[in-house]
Amino acid sequence: xxxxxxxxxxxxxxxxxxxxxxxxxxxxxxxxxxxxxxxxxxxxxxxxxxxxxxxxxxxxxxxxxxxxxxxxxxxxxxxxxxxxxxxxxxxxxxxxxxxxxxxxxxxxxxxxxxxxxxxxxxxxxxxxxxxxxxxxxxxxxxxxxxxxxxxxxxxxxxxxxxxxxxxxxxxxxxxxxxxxxxxxxxxxxxxxxxxxxxxxxxxxxxxxxxxxxxxxxxxxxxxxxxxxxxxxxxxxxxxxxxxxxxxxxxxxxxxxxxxxxxxxxxxxxxxxxxxxxxxxxxxxxxxxxxxxx
Amino acid sequence: xxxxxxxxxxxxxxxxxxxxxxxxxxxxxxxxxxxxxxxxxxxxxxxxxxxxxxxxxxxxxxxxxxxxxxxxxxxxxxxxxxxxxxxxxxxxxxxxxxxxxxxxxxxxxxxxxxxxxxxxxxxxxxxxxxxxxxxxxxxxxxxxxxxxxxxxxxxxxxxxxxxxxxxxxxxxxxxxxxxxxxxxxxxxxxxxxxxxxxxxxxxxxxxxxxxxxxxxxxxxxxxxxxxxxxxxxxxxxxxxxxxxxxxxxxxxxxxxxxxxxxxxxxxxxxxxxxxxxxxxxxxxxxxxxxxxxxxxxxxxxxxxxxxxxxxxxxxxxxxxxxxxxxxxxxxxxxxxxxxxxxxxxxxxxxxxx
Ligand SMILES: Nc1ncnc2c1ncn2[C@@H]1O[C@H](COP(=O)(O)OP(=O)(O)O)[C@@H](O)[C@H]1O
Ligand SMILES: [Mg+2]
Numbered sequence: 157x158x159x160x161x162x163x164x165x166x167x168x169x170x171x172x173x174x175x176x177x178x179x180x181x182x183x184x185x186x187x188x189x190x191x192x193x194x195x196x197x198x199x200x201x202x203x204x205x206x207x208x209x210x211x212x213x214x215x216x217x218x219x220x221x222x223x224x225x226x227x228x229x230x231x232x233x234x235x236x237x238x239x240x241x242x243x244x245x246x247x248x249x250x251x252x253x254x255x256x257x258x259x260x261x262x263x264x265x266x267x268x269x270x271x272x273x274x275x276x277x278x279x280x281x282x283x284x285x286x287x288x289x290x291x292x293x294x295x296x297x298x299x300x301x302x303x304x305x306x307x308x309x310x311x312x313x314x315x316x317x318x319x320x321x322x323x324x325x326x327x328x329x330x331x332x333x334x335x336x337x338x339x340x341x342x343x344x345x346x347x348x349x350x351x352x353x354x355x356x357x358x359x360x361x362x363x364x365x366x367x368x369x370x371x372x373x374x375x376x377x378x379x380x381x382x383x384x385x386x387x388x389x390x391x392x393x394x395x396x397x398x399x400x401x402x403x404x405x406x407x408x409x410x411x412x413x414x415x416x417x418x419x420x421x422x423x424x425x426x427x428x429x430x431x432x433x434x435x436x437x438x439x440x441x442x443x444x445x446x447x448x449x
Numbered sequence: 450x451x452x453x454x455x456x457x458x459x460x461x462x463x464x465x466x467x468x469x470x471x472x473x474x475x476x477x478x479x480x481x482x483x484x485x486x487x488x489x490x491x492x493x494x495x496x497x498x499x500x501x502x503x504x505x506x507x508x509x510x511x512x513x514x515x516x517x518x519x520x521x522x523x524x525x526x527x528x529x530x531x532x533x534x535x536x537x538x539x540x541x542x543x544x545x546x547x548x549x550x551x552x553x554x555x556x557x558x559x560x561x562x563x564x565x566x567x568x569x570x571x572x573x574x575x576x577x578x579x580x581x582x583x584x585x586x587x588x589x590x591x592x593x594x595x596x597x598x599x600x601x602x603x604x605x606x607x608x609x610x611x612x613x614x615x616x617x618x619x620x621x622x623x624x625x626x627x628x629x630x631x632x633x634x635x636x637x638x639x640x641x642x643x644x645x646x647x648x649x650x651x652x653x654x655x656x657x658x659x660x661x662x663x664x665x666x667x668x669x670x671x672x673x674x675x676x677x678x679x680x681x682x683x684x685x686x687x688x689x690x691x692x693x694x695x696x697x698x699x700x701x702x703x704x705x706x707x708x709x710x711x712x713x714x715x716x717x718x719x720x721x722x723x724x725x726x727x728x729x730x731x732x733x734x735x736x737x738x739x740x741x742x743x744x745x746x747x748x749x750x751x752x753x754x755x756x757x758x759x760x761x762x763x764x765x766x767x768x769x770x771x772x773x774x775x776x777x778x779x780x781x782x783x784x785x786x787x788x789x790x791x792x793x794x795x796x797x798x799x800x801x802x
Contacts, residue, residue, distance in 0.1 A: 341533055344535065348501075348523055348549070
């Protein structure tokens with residue numbers, strides 16, 4: 157690579173300054189602040205704080221509601237990740253059969269990516285509305301007295317379904333482009349070598365999609381842990397009551413509703429570590445990602 | 450015994466393109482037949498219908514004694530070598546070759562024997578544990594061949610398998626594929642746009658042009674008795690010289706800028722004709738006689754084993770192939786077009802007359 161020469165050695169840093177300050181002000185500083193306050197007990201009015209060491213962390217893991225929330229978060233993430241990936245894969249495989257060579261459809265489907273996730277989220281919530289939601293209506297006609305926000309299971313069901321629903325378009329587009337990246341002749345060679353479509357899928361298509369799959373797996377775990385905050389908040393309408401929430405939502409509840417800044421900071425530090433692990437994992441995967449050519 | 454019968458097979462793609470008008474072709478057991486023609490003439494379409502990768506619009510294809518129209522590719526007992534090799538990128542060479550056998554429920558020791566036998570035949574034993582991406586183009590080509598022969602199918606299909614190789618390797622593989630095919634005695638259909646490949650490899654050639662089979666014959670028949678002006682000009686390098694003329698009804702053809710050419714047989718037509726002569730059949734003389742024309746040398750192309758003399762007859766380019774001994778006196782030369790070497794075609798239909 158060609159080296160560019162700057163007149164002053166400070167010049168490149170000057171160019172980086174705006175970006176760096178944004179990162180520092182909005183990411184590192186709050187993160188550092190959260191780590192700091194996780195070691196302090198703050199009085200509810202924010203006038204004084206006492207250093208308490210690891211007490212916040214100890215309290216947190218000993219409290220049964222934290223453990224329950226953690227357990228729910230795991231279930232929630234596994235279900236959301238699995239079903240949003242599986243559904244999207246199924247849809248992408250079906251679409252790929254129709255799409256081979258038809259590029260107009262492909263362009264149209266790309267629009268799904270651009271508009272779908274936010275809209276899908278809104279529509280999903282409308283579908284489950286207690287009064288006018290058609291899904292709620294449908295459940296009632298089949299005898300399931302669906303009560304969003306009242307029944308724990310029903311609320312969890314809606315949260316999970318909407319979260320899955322919202323993530324499908326993104327996964328779909330990635331899977332579809334992954335599928336379209338598999339050479340047609342490889343699929344054809346396989347159809348000569350193997351009669352069973354299903355077996356061909358598992359032995360040829362699926363392994364060739366693995367790089368896309370790994371990438372999406374990380375993206376989806378991250379999504380289900382963190383980006384579902386909005387969905388949960390809308391479903392609960394800010395009134396969690398007795399309903400299950402995820403760890404991220406609990407950070408918000410404890411910190412801003414419960415005014416327990418120390419405890420909530422401790423929780424967010426744990427989540428930060430989780431993100432760190434996921435990121436490291438993702439980079440490892442990208443590094444080791446097999447490039448077929 | 451595997452003979453292949455293609456009976457009035459036609460292909461119309463969903464977008465309405467008729468890629469192949471009804472065509473018939475019989476292939477005997479063990480025959481190596483080459484489908485040749487310019488790009489877009491429908492060769493791959495026909496091959497892919499035989500493989501089962503494309504729906505057959507009309508007509509029937511049988512392999513052995515089975516009509517295969519409604520069989521899956523995997524049930525047709527064929528193997529295909531693709532232009533870009535189409536190896537499974539996530540599998541080792543061994544796995545690539547074993548895949549088809551495994552799916553057919555062959556036992557592990559069976560597969561091992563078959564793969565190592567094929568690998569030995571193709572000299573790829575040392576690559577068995579590599580991925581395709583770790584191989585050169587020539588090696589991938591061999592693996593693709595290996596994947597085809599390991600299954601011991603009753604029909605080989607090749608779709609331009611050598612066109613991604615450099616010239617030297619291509620010549621070598623050409624010979625090797627042919628030797629292998631004879632050894633294995635498997636009926637083969639080979640698609641190429643390269644007429645040299647067609648001439649050198651085929652037992653029988655089918656020349657295709659815009660979705661039609663123009664001629665079926667041995668390489669020698671195709672070369673020496675082309676059935677149409679298309680075949681005449683497509684097969685052979687440098688191509689046949691073609692001149693426009695008019696048949697005068699009694700053994701002579703009037704050619705503009707040349708005069709009258711005597712021909713060795715009477716024609717049924719009385720209209721416009723086209724006269725063809727292969728460059729190597731043109732004789733260079735130093736004096737005028739019957740069927741000669743005075744020429745001016747535009748350019749001499751040295752081939753080593755001979756020379757190509759480029760000239761113009763009127764406004765038509767004309768090439769003569771000369772041997773090395775032939776001295777050239779550039780002031781006073783004549784091209785002689787022997788009557789028995791002339792090919793005559795109806796100018797309207799393009800058919801041989
Ligand atoms: N899937 C397809 N859909 C529509 N037209 C096609 C398709 N495949 C090939 N064709 C058309 O059919 C004709 C023959 O194609 P092909 O058999 O691939 O030619 P060749 O192999 O001789 O170069 C071409 O005009 C090509 O554009
Ligand atoms: Mg082709």
